[in-house]
Amino acid sequence: MKKKLINDPENVVVEMIEGIVKAKPSKLRKLDNYNVVVRKDAPLDKVALVSGGGSGHEPAHAGYVGEGMLDAAVAGDVFTSPTPDAIFEAIKTVNGGKGVLLIVKNYTGDVMNFEMAEDMAVAEGIEVAHVVVNDDVAVEDSLYTTGRRGVAGTIFVHKIAGAKAAAGAELSEVKKAAEKVISNVRTKGMALYPCRVPSAEEPTFKLEEDEMELGIGIHGEPGTQRTKVKKADEIVDDLLGSILSDINFENGDEVALMVNGMGGTPLMELFIANRRAHQVLENRGIKVYKNFVDEFMTSLEMAGMSITLLKLDQELKELLDAPTDINLMK
Amino acid sequence: MKKKLINDPENVVVEMIEGIVKAKPSKLRKLDNYNVVVRKDAPLDKVALVSGGGSGHEPAHAGYVGEGMLDAAVAGDVFTSPTPDAIFEAIKTVNGGKGVLLIVKNYTGDVMNFEMAEDMAVAEGIEVAHVVVNDDVAVEDSLYTTGRRGVAGTIFVHKIAGAKAAAGAELSEVKKAAEKVISNVRTKGMALYPCRVPSAEEPTFKLEEDEMELGIGIHGEPGTQRTKVKKADEIVDDLLGSILSDINFENGDEVALMVNGMGGTPLMELFIANRRAHQVLENRGIKVYKNFVDEFMTSLEMAGMSITLLKLDQELKELLDAPTDINLMK
Amino acid sequence: MKVTSEKIKDIFIKIADVLIENKNYLTELDAAIGDADHGINMARGFKKVKEKIEDDSFKNNSDLVKTVAMTLISTVGGASGPLYGTAFLNISKIIPDSDFDIDSFIKIGETVIEGIQKLGKAQRGEKTMLDTIIPAVNALRESKVKGLSLERALEECKKAAEEGMKATIPLLATKGRASYLGERSKGHQDPGATSSYLIIKVIVDELISEME
Amino acid sequence: MKVTSEKIKDIFIKIADVLIENKNYLTELDAAIGDADHGINMARGFKKVKEKIEDDSFKNNSDLVKTVAMTLISTVGGASGPLYGTAFLNISKIIPDSDFDIDSFIKIGETVIEGIQKLGKAQRGEKTMLDTIIPAVNALRESKVKGLSLERALEECKKAAEEGMKATIPLLATKGRASYLGERSKGHQDPGATSSYLIIKVIVDELISEME
Ligand SMILES: Nc1ncnc2c1ncn2[C@@H]1O[C@H](COP(=O)(O)OP(=O)(O)O)[C@@H](O)[C@H]1O
Ligand SMILES: Nc1ncnc2c1ncn2[C@@H]1O[C@H](COP(=O)(O)OP(=O)(O)O)[C@@H](O)[C@H]1O
Ligand SMILES: [Mg+2]
Ligand SMILES: [Mg+2]
Ligand SMILES: [Mg+2]
Ligand SMILES: [Mg+2]
Incomplete structure (x- = not known):
């Protein structure tokens, strides 16, 4: 771009x-x-x-x-x-x-x-x-x-x-x-296409048409791993897998789930990923208390997404539900 | 893409x-x-x-x-x-x-x-x-x-x-x-990059790195005009120019202004465009009653935007302000 | 000539195969002046048609064609779905049960045009499927006036369809999605005119091979 | 040796020119293992430094260097802004007013390292600007022990800085943005180590030309 x-x-x-x-x-x-x-x-x-x-x-x-x-x-x-x-x-x-x-x-x-x-x-x-x-x-x-x-x-x-x-x-x-x-919050991201800083001539990394980056940050940095492009479901499995093995989730835990677009990802793709995230969490017995699907923390026009889980207790649920005049979801 | x-x-x-x-x-x-x-x-x-x-x-x-x-x-x-x-x-x-x-x-x-x-x-x-x-x-x-x-x-x-x-x-x-x-509503859109339908091999149109399309629709159709890429302010001037010469706006009219991303456009760029839209309208003596900047009607991952003006009267203002549980702006 | 219900079913399956084969071609044509989905739409619809009719039996031709029509209406979407759907729905109302002569084909053509025009309000020359279909039906009429054999009449019909399709290239589109392009719509063959030609071609070829 | 305030101002302007010249180079280095802005950050900061000091006069060296430091802190941003800003702020506190000997340069080097380490908590070998600066200061110390001339000492300092910069290539980054890449950070020269070398090079070259 x-x-x-x-x-x-x-x-x-x-x-x-x-x-x-x-x-x-x-x-x-x-x-x-x-x-x-x-x-x-x-x-x-x-x-x-x-x-x-x-x-x-x-x-x-x-x-x-x-x-x-x-x-x-x-x-x-x-x-x-x-x-x-x-x-x-x-x-x-x-x-x-x-x-x-x-x-x-x-x-x-x-x-x-x-x-x-x-x-x-x-x-x-x-x-x-x-x-x-x-x-x-x-x-x-x-x-x-x-x-x-x-x-x-x-x-x-x-x-x-x-x-x-x-x-x-x-x-x-x-x-x-x-x-x-x-x-209590954990995130992992991925990119299909990089972004370019307005004042730079080139994007911060280059990917072939069959490659993607896993473990990206939000500054156009390359990720921690480059792999062949996978299906959305496999990607969601990877991102959630890393998150779920990092923090201790138990059957019956409640979470806030955020599927975040990196800036250039159509909402359609985020919702396809969201569907899979629900399947994975359901299989693990984790309940989605609140679900956010949109662009929240982007990286210019990068195409990709991140998934975030926040483990909730009563206090966090109440604070999450508290009124705000900021719109948090499409 | x-x-x-x-x-x-x-x-x-x-x-x-x-x-x-x-x-x-x-x-x-x-x-x-x-x-x-x-x-x-x-x-x-x-x-x-x-x-x-x-x-x-x-x-x-x-x-x-x-x-x-x-x-x-x-x-x-x-x-x-x-x-x-x-x-x-x-x-x-x-x-x-x-x-x-x-x-x-x-x-x-x-x-x-x-x-x-x-x-x-x-x-x-x-x-x-x-x-x-x-x-x-x-x-x-x-x-x-x-x-x-x-x-x-x-x-x-x-x-x-x-x-x-x-x-x-x-x-x-x-x-x-x-x-x-x-x-009372008028829109015009433009694209810097096309989109590709998931089941198709190629995007619906191709642009050189110094070209853009003016007058695009929302289905990846090419626009009505292909030009050299211009600065954001010039593009806003063109889009608003077409809108303002199509419908009769008078000094003191109030409008709802929508700057709509086509799917692959970073919010940063939409806000830069929004700034200019306000300048143009101010110069014309048109008052922005309500301003919407986000993705509302997209075209997959197309990079571009559309600008919409809705001319308001008292009834439309009240209905526009009426409560809804749909979030209409970032 | 006699055309069995089995043969008509066969013809629809062949039409389906040809449109599925031409999925990318039709989509590319639509990419140039539309939204790059005509092949996808037609392939989706006729794949379903094939599934629906392949292992089923039908009371009569009308029943078969009506099933085709309803399937197209509920799977193709876009502009072509209702247009082709209505065209076949209209055919289902008048299709003979076994004996076809030049008049039956003319009548079929006329009801197709009527259905498409009622819905889409287009005339010949607006760069749509009608630019294939109208000349094709005209050719049948002229052949009748000239007293040509049914075989020759069908050949003429196919030829006229092909010419009509090609004649869409220089046209300025004023109906359908291509019309948004204005002058830029010129120089491209209309996708719907192309799918119409493919359908007419299969029908004519199959009927003629049946005559031999 | 004597170094006038005018000369120090000159050196800063030369540093600015060199960093602005190398904007794309430094940014490309940062693209490989960071976020592609180091050159942009440094150029933005030193462009402002140039504007600030060019047409202004200063009470003394300390005042001048402090202005440079504050300008960098408020315009560079990122990691390098506070680090270079603090480094120059520390220098401003101890810079002699006109007479420089080997000890003044060692003291300057030490206060730079101290400032950078206090803020960034990095050690040598973590693939940062310190991998240029620490060996450069060590070279000054060793030159003093060996009793080399100030000119030779400065030459050694520059050489060590260059070697230190190049030695960052195979290193695994454990501090700064490059550390997120893990093993993938290996094989690239650190952008901050490079800008530090460029700065040291200008200072040394300018001081030596002043001696001749
Ligand atoms: N009003 C109309 N009358 C007849 N045919 C039409 C009309 N509008 C569109 N068409 C035909 O439909 C074709 C496009 O079909 P398709 O691409 O499937 O639908 P859509 O335009 O909705 O994407 C055009 O190529 C044209 O031949
Ligand atoms: N903790 C640290 N200590 C010393 N230097 C550091 C540290 N972290 C980063 N750096 C230096 O800063 C450079 C990056 O600067 P820059 O790109 O301007 O900032 P950012 O990393 O915030 O984008 C790195 O190449 C490295 O030399
Ligand atoms: Mg179409
Ligand atoms: Mg369509
Ligand atoms: Mg950086
Ligand atoms: Mg940075």
């Missing part, structure tokens, strides 16, 4: 943010000089939630700014973590005095930039905490590595921490709820 | 429908032996709405079945109008005695199949009416042709007729509301 519906690769992020804010003018605004989207009514008398990361993951992250979810989203350049000054600006804007929780995906760049911003905010006396989402089972987790990436499971962190904050919880409780999601 | 996340081209529609119904098990069910999705609580004591068409336009049409919109969606094969027997079955299932409105897009096949089904239903004593949506300004409208195609503007017909029916209106009133939308 060489052609893009853009004006200038240099301006994609700012023009996109302007388009996002125009779409919900009564609810969102953009901070001057920063690619930061905040709730128009911020700061509110509650713990504020700030998320963000590189751009190219739309609707993440600005699409989750709203009642019951985020208070601000900080957009970096395409696939590039935002800088500390922008994050700091977001923190200052949404802090209503009850503190700010930063939701960070586990990438070296994201973690470092958000931590620098946190230091800056703390130095100004703002109460700040952060959680690091690392739901991608494709990547090996070890003390000696960067650890797992944060991918689509982040949406559940937004939703649940957002509901907790909306309910009036303290920063430490909101953080605890976010961490509960993080320890 | 040769690779697809499917199992067997022959089964894509039925597997997709199963996946759709699994995603909202408390709200939707599939009719036995037919690729028809109906509301679980149908028939209801109101005028029932049935829409449909070929598959490959997801979330259309099954994604619009729900409170405040459709009662049934009939899915044909990919890009192929459904057959009269399936439509007839849908009509019988959702008819609650107040009659059924069929929402048909203006394609020879759709019109003929829906009309045959209508005849079958009328023969059984069911009160049925139909409207034909023809919002595509790319196609010349003349007495001697098939007339304009029905494209993304159909979503507004679903929404407004759905709200009217939910409010308890009679079949003739619901039909009138639908017709009001049809005479």
Whole structure:
């Protein structure tokens, strides 16, 4: 995919943010000089939630700014973590005095930039905490590595921490709820076709017409494994297989199931995959409490999908069901 | 795009429908032996709405079945109008005695199949009416042709007729509301990359890396014009230009603006286009009352977009704002 | 001439085989000016027709043709499904039970045209299946006027169908999906005109081989 | 040796030019094992650095380097932004105002490593910029022990940086984005190690040309 519906690769992020804010003018605004989207009514008398990361993951992250979810989203350049000054600006804007929780995906760049911003905010006396989402089972987790990436499971962190904050919880409780999601959410992704960053000439990887990547991230990185293309059902079996062998699921467990398109995948294909996911979970005696099928955390026009399972308990179910003005499903 | 996340081209529609119904098990069910999705609580004591068409336009049409919109969606094969027997079955299932409105897009096949089904239903004593949506300004409208195609503007017909029916209106009133939308809604689309039907070997058209199609439909048909690729802003100017010169807009008019992705377009690009659309409308003194940016009426994995304007009056605004459990925007 | 019900069944199975064989060809034609599914639609419908009629027996020709028609209506979809479905439904109402003469074929042709026009409201020259069918039926009529043998009349019919099909190439489409292309529809053979020719060809060839 | 503030500004501008020149090269390296943006990130940051320092005057070296550091932190993003930003921020705290000897360069190197390690927690051998920087600083230390001239020491430093960069090729990445690739990260040169080499090369070449 060489052609893009853009004006200038240099301006994609700012023009996109302007388009996002125009779409919900009564609810969102953009901070001057920063690619930061905040709730128009911020700061509110509650713990504020700030998320963000590189751009190219739309609707993440600005699409989750709203009642019951985020208070601000900080957009970096395409696939590039935002800088500390922008994050700091977001923190200052949404802090209503009850503190700010930063939701960070586990990438070296994201973690470092958000931590620098946190230091800056703390130095100004703002109460700040952060959680690091690392739901991608494709990547090996070890003390000696960067650890797992944060991918689509982040949406559940937004939703649940957002509901907790909306309910009036303290920063430490909101953080605890976010961490509960993080320890119970797992994702694995795959791609049939790569994506191309607007300012680059070539896609980040190339695949033959009979090849696919398993274990991809959300930045156009190649996956952990390249295989021949398989049928949708086999692919779902692989993704869910990795997830189910990573975290302990028992007969009767309830889960939220997310089938996430990577940006270029038609909904038709996501629903075909969703059908299989239900079959697999049914066979394992796992109950789908809530099912999300759409694009949630994308990678530009990459064709592929990720599957996420969040293991639920009573508290998580209630928070997942709590109202939000963000639409979470087609 | 040769690779697809499917199992067997022959089964894509039925597997997709199963996946759709699994995603909202408390709200939707599939009719036995037919690729028809109906509301679980149908028939209801109101005028029932049935829409449909070929598959490959997801979330259309099954994604619009729900409170405040459709009662049934009939899915044909990919890009192929459904057959009269399936439509007839849908009509019988959702008819609650107040009659059924069929929402048909203006394609020879759709019109003929829906009309045959209508005849079958009328023969059984069911009160049925139909409207034909023809919002595509790319196609010349003349007495001697098939007339304009029905494209993304159909979503507004679903929404407004759905709200009217939910409010308890009679079949003739619901039909009138639908017709009001049809005479006030206009769309034009474009594509950067074509799509490929699962059972076909090749995409329906081929474009060079510096070419695009203007005036495309939603079935992978080539457009009415092939040009060199332009910047997003120029493309928006062209699409809106055609729309604005087709229907009489006056300074101060209020519109619903829809920027619709064709399936393979990243949301980032749609928001960049949305930004420009607002600029153009502002310059023309036209006020955006409501703005929808997402995938609404797609063409498999086609990369491109369409822009739709619906001119609003007080009645249309109220019906557009009426509650529905279908999520209409990211 | 006498045509048994068995023979008619045979003809439908041959039509099905030919359309299934030409699935990709018809689809490619539709890709150029339509939505790349005409071959797929016809193959899907006639595969089902084959299944339906192969191991079944029918009261009479009318019953057989009606089954074909209803099967097409409920499996082909698109524009061609109702059009061919209605065409065969109309045939089922008038098809003789065993004796066919030139008039029976003319009558069959006329009811086909009537059905297709009632539904699709197209005229000759709009780049549709009618551009094959109308000249084919005209050829039958002319052959009758000229007093040609039934065999010669059928040959003329097939020839006219082929010419009609080819004559769609330069036409501007004003009906069906191809009409959206405007000027760009010129230079391509119409898929529906092509499937109509294939069907007429099978019928004529089979009937003539039956005469020998 | 004496290095004027003007010269240091010059060096930064040369660094910027070289990184901008190598934008595609660095991005291609990052495409192989990362996310194809390292060149874009560095070019964006150093373009801004150039703008910021070109027409401005600074109280002293510290002030200049701090401006560079803050500009990088607020424009580069990604992993390399905070890492290079912190490295230069640390340098700004200890950079001499005009007299540089081997010890000043060793101290600069050490504070760079300290800053990068504090933030990124990587060791040598994990396929990062540290694989260029650590050997380069070691070479300075060894040159001092051997009693080499400052010129020779700087040459050794550059050589070690280049070798370190090349030595990243066979390494398995365990830090940064490349680590997600596991075994597939082997066989590619690390983009950050490459940009570090380019920076060291400019500094060394410029300082040596200043000596002549
Ligand atoms: N109004 C009409 N009258 C007669 N034939 C038509 C009409 N509209 C379309 N056709 C025929 O149908 C053919 C297309 O059939 P098909 O591709 O199966 O359906 P669709 O256009 O719905 O995809 C055209 O090639 C044309 O011959
Ligand atoms: N923990 C770390 N310590 C030192 N250097 C690192 C670390 N993580 C990444 N890097 C360096 O950063 C480079 C990548 O920078 P860049 O592509 O700009 O950022 P990102 O990885 O966020 O896209 C890598 O090639 C590596 O040299
Ligand atoms: Mg990056
Ligand atoms: Mg069709
Ligand atoms: Mg067709
Ligand atoms: Mg990178």
